[in-house]
Amino acid sequence: MNYLNPEQMQQLKEVGTYLRQQRLEKSISIEEIAAQTFISVRILKAVEAGESEDLPQAVFIQGFIRRYAKSLGIDSEAVAESFVVNPPPVEVEVPPEEPPPKPSKPIPIYFISVPIAIAVGITAAVGLLQILHQGRTSAPVQVQKSPVAEPVKTAIKSPSPSPSVTPSVEPTPNSPIEVTLNLQGQSWLRVVVDGKTEFEGLLDKGDRKTWTAQKQLTIRSGNAGAVLVSFNNGESKPLGPKDDIKEVTYTPIR
Secondary structure: OOOOOHHHHHHHHHHHHHHHHHHHHOOOOHHHHHHHHOOOHHHHHHHHHOOHHHOOOHHHHHHHHHHHHHHOOOOHHHHHHOOOOOOOOOOOOOOOOOOOOOOOOOOOHHHHHHHHHHHHHHHHHHHHHHHHHHHHHOOOOOOOOOOOOOOOOOOOOOOOOOOOOOOOOOOOOOOOEEEEEEEOOOEEEEEEEOOEEEEEEEEOOOOEEEEEEOOOEEEEEOOHHHEEEEEOOOOOEEOOOOOOOEEEEEOOOO
16 A cells, blocks of 8 residues: 655655665675664665555654664665654634624504504594494494303214334444554554554564554554464464565454
């Protein structure tokens, strides 16, 4: 997997060519460099050739370059800094925010209440005049009370509650993952637990680490033969061949 951008890939090729020239001028074999730096021959060859597909992330590559240059007796910091780990951030222009629209002014209530009051007054006056005029000209009207029907009581049956149905839930297996690493030699490692990176760095010979997960646990090593792995207290086995970059993902046993 390639973790580098085009600029970093070009820098790696230039630095790798320079380190190889310095090594050949000093008549030092690549196996001697591997013995001094505890870096596998496979990774050293990938650095010299600028083959980023066989290398881990940029921060580890810079560490390899620094240790390689130090073993050759040259300025390790200057050589390592020629390979940039973090590219400069890209500035993005943010458009200015538009001011919120001004709220419309409410109409004063007295402009509405005055016409309404006038209309109500006129309507009341006209109604009063009609009542007085009818009282003078028309005969009294007898009003007969109509029998009021008694309300009929209807028995409404409330619907019987339907029996509640509890959905059946199948039990899900809960088999946590436990992976223990025993280092037989130096190796860089990256451990991802349930999608979150819990560790990235170098471990030395004799180191012992244990991680647990619920769904998935992934281990990537730059020297798989130096890493003994015990899955769920099982037998310890090498993660992969010696001097090989290997990535293994563990999931719960169903």
